[in-house]
Amino acid sequence: MDTKRSAYSHLFSADSNLESRPTSQNSMDFNPNIETAEMTAATPSSYTGSSSSAVSWIAWHCSLPGNEYLVEIPECKKFVTVAWIEDEFNLTGLSSMVPLYSLAIDMILDLEDEDNSDNSTEESESGKASKLRMVESSAQTLYSLLHQRFIITKAGLHCYKERLEEVEFGVCPRIGCGGCPVLPCGMSDLPGVSGMKLYCPRCQDIYKPRNMKFHTVDGCNFGTTFCHLLYLNYPELVPSINQESFADPSQAISKYSVYTPRIFGFKVSLVSPTGPSMQWLRWKEGIIEDDKVEDD
Amino acid sequence: MDQTMSDEELSESGTSWIDWFLSQKGNELFCAVDEDYILDKFNLAGLNTEVPHYQLAVDLITDSLEEDLQQNVWEIVERSARQLYGLIHARYVLTTKGLTRMAEKFKRKEFGKCPRVLCEDQPVIPVAMIDQPGVKGVKLYCPRCEDVYHPSTKKHYSLIDGAYFTTSLPHLLLQMFPQLMPEKRSERYVPKIFGFRIHSISEEHRKQDAHKEAIEKQKQMMDFEE
Numbered sequence: 001m002d003t004k005r006s007a008y009s010h011l012f013s014a015d016s017n018l019e020s021r022p023t024s025q026n027s028m029d030f031n032p033n034i035e036t037a038e039m040t041a042a043t044p045s046s047y048t049g050s051s052s053s054a055v056s057w058i059a060w061h062c063s064l065p066g067n068e069y070l071v072e073i074p075e076c077k078k079f080v081t082v083a084w085i086e087d088e089f090n091l092t093g094l095s096s097m098v099p100l101y102s103l104a105i106d107m108i109l110d111l112e113d114e115d116n117s118d119n120s121t122e123e124s125e126s127g128k129a130s131k132l133r134m135v136e137s138s139a140q141t142l143y144s145l146l147h148q149r150f151i152i153t154k155a156g157l158h159c160y161k162e163r164l165e166e167v168e169f170g171v172c173p174r175i176g177c178g179g180c181p182v183l184p185c186g187m188s189d190l191p192g193v194s195g196m197k198l199y200c201p202r203c204q205d206i207y208k209p210r211n212m213k214f215h216t217v218d219g220c221n222f223g224t225t226f227c228h229l230l231y232l233n234y235p236e237l238v239p240s241i242n243q244e245s246f247a248d249p250s251q252a253i254s255k256y257s258v259y260t261p262r263i264f265g266f267k268v269s270l271v272s273p274t275g276p277s278m279q280w281l282r283w284k285e286g287i288i289e290d291d292k293v294e295d296d
Numbered sequence: 297m298d299q300t301m302s303d304e305e306l307s308e309s310g311t312s313w314i315d316w317f318l319s320q321k322g323n324e325l326f327c328a329v330d331e332d333y334i335l336d337k338f339n340l341a342g343l344n345t346e347v348p349h350y351q352l353a354v355d356l357i358t359d360s361l362e363e364d365l366q367q368n369v370w371e372i373v374e375r376s377a378r379q380l381y382g383l384i385h386a387r388y389v390l391t392t393k394g395l396t397r398m399a400e401k402f403k404r405k406e407f408g409k410c411p412r413v414l415c416e417d418q419p420v421i422p423v424a425m426i427d428q429p430g431v432k433g434v435k436l437y438c439p440r441c442e443d444v445y446h447p448s449t450k451k452h453y454s455l456i457d458g459a460y461f462t463t464s465l466p467h468l469l470l471q472m473f474p475q476l477m478p479e480k481r482s483e484r485y486v487p488k489i490f491g492f493r494i495h496s497i498s499e500e501h502r503k504q505d506a507h508k509e510a511i512e513k514q515k516q517m518m519d520f521e522e
Contacts, residue, residue: 173411173445207411210448228487263464274470278442280508
């Protein structure tokens with residue numbers, strides 16, 4: 001068991017990113033001989049064996065640089081009653097979306113498969129490593145799909161609500177939003193389409209994360225639905241245009257405002273070919289138009 | 297900014313103080329001010345009361361400082377020179393030459409990009425929220441969505457005083473070079489839950505559209521009057 005973990009760590013250091021997803025051709029090369037029955041056969045006693053390997057796959061995955069915004073889906077180890085991933089119902093349809101599905105799910109749940117470790121003596125070291133790499137990347141894809149489903153459950157939304165109240169995801173880069181906290185979101189529900197973006201509920205717009213490490217995070221981890229469903233569930237988290245503090249009163253935000261272009265203090269005319277023509281985008285009912293834009 | 301430059305360094309490197317200043321981390325947003333512009337006393341009118349050791353600072357900027365200064369005085373002069381350069385820069389960038397230099401930097405995307413997803417990496421222009429020095433840091437204006445954004449806190453220039461770029465710069469620049477104006481796009485991000493639009497947000501969007509039409513009408517009226 002320890003040897004397998006160390007084999008992992010060799011791969012982990014090799015920076016296995018989302019880009020290095022295996023093609024379907026490669027996945028045909030070897031036959032995963034694990035049945036779903038094995039998953040259910042894994043008793044808690046066999047599971048505790050892997051506790052020697054310090055961290056679970058999920059905990060490790062969520063601690064990777066860039067993955068700080070993910071949450072750990074509770075597994076049986078921590079929440080005996082909430083075996084969310086182990087509930088087959090929650091996995092419906094995912095098996096056709098990821099190659100090496102059953103191996104990947106075992107990797108996520110840290111389930112060891114005995115047959116495989118016996119056979120592996122016959123295979124070459126490089127073959128083992130490349131297989132592991134393929135399983136690893138499909139486990140990452142599978143985890144992002146699972147994560148997308150989990151965070152729109154009640155438990156997932158609650159978890160993100162708490163993190164949002166702590167302003168863990170940063171604030172809107174737009175000055176007129178006065179430091180409104182943002183939430184991570186995706187532009188597609190499918191893996192590998194676009195990166196993670198940040199949604200600001202005040203200007204209802206999406207921004208690219210400033211930190212380069214988040215540019216490689218797949219937007220599929222969050223999906224298109226999540227942040228809007230969260231704000232529908234917790235409408236008090238959307239600051240109104242005159243509100244000056246967030247959920248936690250110590251977190252001060254300033255009024256919502258719209259920027260007015262000025263030259264030497266005079267507004268640029270609407271008639272000018274380079275005059276303002278996009279101000280409607282940030283316009284909201286009840287806003288004082290000539291308000292001085294404030295920041296910080 | 298902790299780097300300081302000694303006399304020896306200056307004479308050894310053979311570069312002017314302005315070149316050295318511009319090459320420092322965090323000063324990427326500044327453009328080079330012509331020495332002729334600084335040497336013309338008319339352009340510096342009123343600045344002598346703004347910084348301590350004004351004359352020494354001007355001499356340092358124009359590389360004509362001859363006296364050997366004590367360490368503590370040198371540090372003050374150094375700081376004054378940086379501040380004075382910023383104040384001169386604020387005046388210079390609104391001249392024809394200065395605007396041309398800033399336009400070149402804008403074309404080379406040296407000021408960064410708009411963080412808004414739908415602006416698709418539109419280059420931005422530095423702008424101030426207030427013309428008074430020492431009040432607020434520099435901000436970035438995106439000509440596509442016509443909005444102002446905070447520079448990334450990771451960037452060293454996020455601490456530079458906004459007044460060195462003036463509140464007018466991006467607007468004057470676009471008036472002068474209308475060809476640099478990006479194409480406006482009226483699309484907006486539409487939040488959806490399981491593919492369905494959200495009622496409350498759609499209503500806000502409809503109000504925005506009504507506001508947009510009202511402005512369009514106002515614009516047509518103004519056109520007509522002219």
